[in-house]
Amino acid sequence: MTTDGKYVGKAIKRTEDPRLIKGLAHYVDDIKLADTFHVAFLRSPHAHARITSIDVAAARNAPGVVAVFTGKDVEGKVGFVPCAAALPDLKVPKYPVLAGSKVFFVGQPIAAVVASDKYKARDAVDLINVDYDPLEVVVDPEAAAQAGSPIIHEEFGTNVAYVLQSGQGDIDAAFQQADRVVTQRFVNQRLAPIALEPRGVLAQYLPGEEQLTVWTSTQIPHLLRTQLALMLGLPENKVRVVAPEVGGGFGSKLNVYAEEALLGFISMVLARPVKWIETRRENVAATIQGRGQVGELQAAVKNDGTILGLKYTVTADLGAYHQLLTPAIPTLTGLMLSGAYKIPAISMHCTGVFTNKMATDAYRGAGRPEATYIIERMLDRIAQDLQMDPVEVRRKNFPKPNEFPFATATGLFYDSGNYEAALNRALEMVGYQKLREEQKAARAQGRLLGIGISSYVEICALGPSAAMPAGGWESATVRIEPTGKVTVLTGASPHGQGQETSFAQIAADMLGVDLGDVLVIHGDTSIVQYGIGTFGSRATAVGGTALVYALEKVIAKAKAIAAHMMQTEVDNVVFENGKFTLKQAQVAAASADAATASATTATPPKQLSIQEVALAAHLGVNIPPDSEPGLAATHFFEPKNFTFPFGTHICVVEVDKETGEVKILRYIAVDDCGKVINPLLVEGQIQGGIAQGLGQALWEEVVYDENGQLITGELMDYALPKAHTVPRYELDRMETPTDVNPLGIKGVGEAGTIGATPAIVNAVVDALAPYGVKDIEMPLRPEKIWRLMRN
Amino acid sequence: MNISLTINGKKYEADVEPRLLLVHFIRDLAGLTGTHIGCETSICGACTVLLDGQAVKSCTLLAVQADGCELTTVEGLAADGQLHPVQEGFWEHHALQCGYCTPGMIMASCGLLTANPNPSEDEIRQGLEGNLCRCTGYQHIVEAVQYAAAKLKAQGAAAD
Numbered sequence: 001m002t003t004d005g006k007y008v009g010k011a012i013k014r015t016e017d018p019r020l021i022k023g024l025a026h027y028v029d030d031i032k033l034a035d036t037f038h039v040a041f042l043r044s045p046h047a048h049a050r051i052t053s054i055d056v057a058a059a060r061n062a063p064g065v066v067a068v069f070t071g072k073d074v075e076g077k078v079g080f081v082p083c084a085a086a087l088p089d090l091k092v093p094k095y096p097v098l099a100g101s102k103v104f105f106v107g108q109p110i111a112a113v114v115a116s117d118k119y120k121a122r123d124a125v126d127l128i129n130v131d132y133d134p135l136e137v138v139v140d141p142e143a144a145a146q147a148g149s150p151i152i153h154e155e156f157g158t159n160v161a162y163v164l165q166s167g168q169g170d171i172d173a174a175f176q177q178a179d180r181v182v183t184q185r186f187v188n189q190r191l192a193p194i195a196l197e198p199r200g201v202l203a204q205y206l207p208g209e210e211q212l213t214v215w216t217s218t219q220i221p222h223l224l225r226t227q228l229a230l231m232l233g234l235p236e237n238k239v240r241v242v243a244p245e246v247g248g249g250f251g252s253k254l255n256v257y258a259e260e261a262l263l264g265f266i267s268m269v270l271a272r273p274v275k276w277i278e279t280r281r282e283n284v285a286a287t288i289q290g291r292g293q294v295g296e297l298q299a300a301v302k303n304d305g306t307i308l309g310l311k312y313t314v315t316a317d318l319g320a321y322h323q324l325l326t327p328a329i330p331t332l333t334g335l336m337l338s339g340a341y342k343i344p345a346i347s348m349h350c351t352g353v354f355t356n357k358m359a360t361d362a363y364r365g366a367g368r369p370e371a372t373y374i375i376e377r378m379l380d381r382i383a384q385d386l387q388m389d390p391v392e393v394r395r396k397n398f399p400k401p402n403e404f405p406f407a408t409a410t411g412l413f414y415d416s417g418n419y420e421a422a423l424n425r426a427l428e429m430v431g432y433q434k435l436r437e438e439q440k441a442a443r444a445q446g447r448l449l450g451i452g453i454s455s456y457v458e459i460c461a462l463g464p465s466a467a468m469p470a471g472g473w474e475s476a477t478v479r480i481e482p483t484g485k486v487t488v489l490t491g492a493s494p495h496g497q498g499q500e501t502s503f504a505q506i507a508a509d510m511l512g513v514d515l516g517d518v519l520v521i522h523g524d525t526s527i528v529q530y531g532i533g534t535f536g537s538r539a540t541a542v543g544g545t546a547l548v549y550a551l552e553k554v555i556a557k558a559k560a561i562a563a564h565m566m567q568t569e570v571d572n573v574v575f576e577n578g579k580f581t582l583k584q585a586q587v588a589a590a591s592a593d594a595a596t597a598s599a600t601t602a603t604p605p606k607q608l609s610i611q612e613v614a615l616a617a618h619l620g621v622n623i624p625p626d627s628e629p630g631l632a633a634t635h636f637f638e639p640k641n642f643t644f645p646f647g648t649h650i651c652v653v654e655v656d657k658e659t660g661e662v663k664i665l666r667y668i669a670v671d672d673c674g675k676v677i678n679p680l681l682v683e684g685q686i687q688g689g690i691a692q693g694l695g696q697a698l699w700e701e702v703v704y705d706e707n708g709q710l711i712t713g714e715l716m717d718y719a720l721p722k723a724h725t726v727p728r729y730e731l732d733r734m735e736t737p738t739d740v741n742p743l744g745i746k747g748v749g750e751a752g753t754i755g756a757t758p759a760i761v762n763a764v765v766d767a768l769a770p771y772g773v774k775d776i777e778m779p780l781r782p783e784k785i786w787r788l789m790r791n
Numbered sequence: 792m793n794i795s796l797t798i799n800g801k802k803y804e805a806d807v808e809p810r811l812l813l814v815h816f817i818r819d820l821a822g823l824t825g826t827h828i829g830c831e832t833s834i835c836g837a838c839t840v841l842l843d844g845q846a847v848k849s850c851t852l853l854a855v856q857a858d859g860c861e862l863t864t865v866e867g868l869a870a871d872g873q874l875h876p877v878q879e880g881f882w883e884h885h886a887l888q889c890g891y892c893t894p895g896m897i898m899a900s901c902g903l904l905t906a907n908p909n910p911s912e913d914e915i916r917q918g919l920e921g922n923l924c925r926c927t928g929y930q931h932i933v934e935a936v937q938y939a940a941a942k943l944k945a946q947g948a949a950a951d
Contacts, residue, residue, distance in 0.1 A: 013882055013883060013885065014882070014885065016890075017881070017882045017887065017890075018882070020887055020890030020893055021865075021874070021878040021881050021882055021887065021890075021893060021894075021897065022825070022865065022866065022868075022869060022874075022878070023823070023824070023825015023826070023864065023865035023866045023894045024825065024866070025825075025890060026824070027824075027827070027891065029818075029824070029828075030818075030824035032822075119808070119810070119811075194925055195889070195891075195925060196827075196829045196835065196837060196889065196891040196892045196923065196924070196925050196926075197827070197829070197889065197891040198829070245889075245890065246889065247827070247889045247890065247891030248888075248889040248891060248925050248926055249889075250925070277828075279831060280829065280830040280831055280832065280835075281831075495889055496888035496889030496890065496926050497888070498888070680885045681885070683885070683931075684885050684888055684926070684927060684931060687927060687928035687929075687930050687931065688888065688925075688926045688927050688928040689928070690928055691927075691928035691929065692925070692928075714830065714832055714834075715830045715832060715834035715835055715923070716832055716834060720923055720925070721928075721929075722919075722920050722923065722929075723915070723916040723917075723919040723920055723922070723924075723929040723932065723933065724913075724916035724917045724919075724920045726928060726929055726930075728912075728930060729928065729930055752928070
């Protein structure tokens with residue numbers, strides 16, 4: 001199953017689109033249940049404070065209000081918000097779903113108001129009186145780790161949640177043998193994921209059935225069901241989680257949130273459906289944020305550009321509490337510190353610290369963009385110090401195609417790759433040599449032209465279970481119904497990636513049926529077998545592989561039934577384009593048999609369609625005696641390794657000398673995500689990823705002031721990429737397959753974001769070379785650049 | 792307050808609180824949930840509808856301000872089961888992923904093409920600056936609008 005078929009490899013337009021473009025899809029807030037109550041939250045206006053009293057009497061008596069819940073009302077009844085990351089000596093503060101005697105970040109939920117409509121619920125929130133005793137606030141992550149800093153969680157006596165040392169190779173020898181050491185401080189600022197659909201939860205508890213259904217905007221319905229069952233003390237099989245249409249996630253919905261458990265609890269108490277839809281202000285303040293790393297990278301280099309070793313000392317800004325994967329994200333940075341290069345020794349020293357802010361967690365790339373950013377910036381810093389072309393420094397350190405599988409000093413085995421080919425293709429597309437000449441000419445005229453290169457590798461298809469906190473496999477079920485229609489149940493939980501189409505392409509090709517005859521179902525724990533979900537560029541590489549194996553099982557069973565119906569051995573039957581036929585040698589024999597058969601004996605069929613076999617399998621009469629009736633199979637696929645997609649992005653910019661504004665003149669991306677099921681979807685993932693990467697480089701930053709107040713609390717202040725601020729992307733692809741899965745797929749969900757950020761920052765730093773600029777902290781706002789040009 | 796408005800050709804009358812947002816009237820009273828809410832501050836444009844033919848953001852208009860007006864939402868675009876050329880363009884060019892911004896983006900594109908039937912790429916990008924998409928990186932959206940512009944032009948020529 002590695003060659004293109006009728007559908008696989010083709011730019012098929014998406015089967016999920018009609019309902020979306022007609023406005024007929026159902027996101028959480030579009031699901032209406034009779035008698036639903038609405039929930040609004042009172043959230044902390046303080047970053048760190050003791051709650052001395054809460055008075056909810058006025059709120060309880062307000063028109064339309066049904067109930068008000070505070071921390072005391074749920075204490076001991078709803079479990080703590082879980083953290084699945086396991087690290088040595090990790091400090092895990094107990095994270096109540098409603099604040100107890102203290103609040104630790106702006107936006108932390110304190111009380112839930114339940115009312116007959118959302119306006120009344122929101123009105124009553126203002127009637128709750130809370131007395132706060134403000135405490136000293138910890139905002140700066142580096143200061144948080146210092147002795148003498150105010151302590152956030154007193155029970156630990158420190159703000160350091162963990163210290164992690166990782167990496168392999170003789171780092172001291174590397175630095176001793178170096179001709180020089182290049183040192184640079186890098187900041188990966190906090191970002192807000194901003195899925196266009198904020199979070200939302202609708203919970204319905206049926207007291208008779210003792211069953212709780214939670215519709216929630218999530219990327220991980222099954223993992224969430226397990227956690228909700230534990231938090232609410234319900235048997236897991238009495239909890240149903242449904243991820244309906246989900247309006248984007250980017251990692252922010254790969255979590256278990258206080259509100260999800262609380263809504264379930266409230267529905268159980270009131271025996272009525274309850275709904276909460278997050279406002280954008282709540283979303284920026286109380287949905288996980290991404291990145292948040294401040295560190296210093298040191299490279300031991302030879303004068304010819306060879307990198308001997310890397311040392312990264314970093315502080316990770318974890319926020320006040322751990323969400324599901326918070327402490328684990330920087331470990332992914334450690335894994336990817338080798339980038340696309342052969343580096344014999346690598347060492348990371350990571351200090352994860354608590355701060356009085358919302359938790360950081362997985363945001364598109366999740367630890368890998370941070371690694372790629374600092375490596376690719378460092379490659380340019382090395383080039384700058386050695387006065388080499390950044391292209392040459394990269395070429396000097398790439399592993400060659402024949403060196404794969406390639407072991408890194410971070411403990412990984414890169415599966416396959418041809419990094420230099422991707423770089424060369426991108427250079428060719430941009431016309432590199434000519435462009436450098438143009439840059440020289442422009443500089444002579446006083447214009448600031450810059451070229452930025454980023455050659456990335458990312459770790460995808462997460463992942464082998466041994467490397468994951470809660471299983472790294474994925475599941476698929478294939479059913480061929482009596483009428484021949486095909487139902488696919490996937491444990492992945494797509495929310496924009498398009499697997500309803502790409503999985504149907506795989507199934508239709510392997511079964512030889514029409515694409516329109518395949519329905520892909522996902523996101524409902526009462527329909528779909530247990531699955532892990534969609535994140536880490538895993539759904540197609542891992543979930544698609546599970547599908548292939550489930551299809552193979554179904555085909556094998558159908559073949560046995562077909563052989564029985566054709567009165568021959570299984571080995572004599574071939575399956576192609578949806579038809580079971582006799583092998584050539586058998587056809588002649590069968591014809592001879594038929595000629596001699598008596599007139600009263602029915603001639604066995606020489607050809608059967610998969611649909612005919614499916615019907616027979618369900619009728620259960622004409623099937624082999626040792627065969628089960630029905631035609632369905634499930635497969636749980638455990639990958640043996642990660643995959644490692646790669647590519648090179650090149651960005652050309654011009655910086656306005658008067659205003660410091662950055663104009664992107666060209667953006668080239670050559671990506672290799674292995675085999676492609678649907679090039680249209682891959683293009684969409686790359687383009688959207690690039691826009692988010694540009695967002696981090698140029699505009700986006702979550703800003704808390706010195707009091708821990710969120711300054712960028714809504715989209716008026718948090719600047720996202722817009723249609724007129726992003727360039728036209730020029731894309732090309734290579735296909736280096738992997739043997740990690742039979743489809744040869746590597747994954748593409750995060751590549752654009754990972755590749756883009758350093759490309760543009762490298763370009764801007766290059767543009768500012770006449771000013772001797774060596775680094776600029778993101779986001780590259782015009783004012784920052786303007787000041788640099790004047791210093 | 793008693794108000795009366797027409798949405799997609801159908802008349803709706805209701806007694807509403809003066810503070811009721813137009814988008815909540817559309818979603819909750821008229822039951823048309825294709826119009827989405829993404830920011831409540833007029834920045835993201837997910838709630839864009841046509842008000843007397845003009846693209847407006849329904850999250851920062853009051854329902855009472857639309858009294859007596861004619862609205863078109865995304866549900867009202869496809870005529871007789873035929874997709875509107877803008878909808879068709881979005882499908883053909885993979886101009887949506889999660890789909891949440893899509894209804895607003897489609898309505899804004901309709902407004903844009905009414906005002907400027909022959910937009911350049913730059914004019915499309917400028918014209919959609921009030922609508923955010925976090926998934927696509929906008930390029931396919933630009934191509935979808937270009938497709939729709941060409942199709943609408945061809946339809947206009949055929950009608951002449």
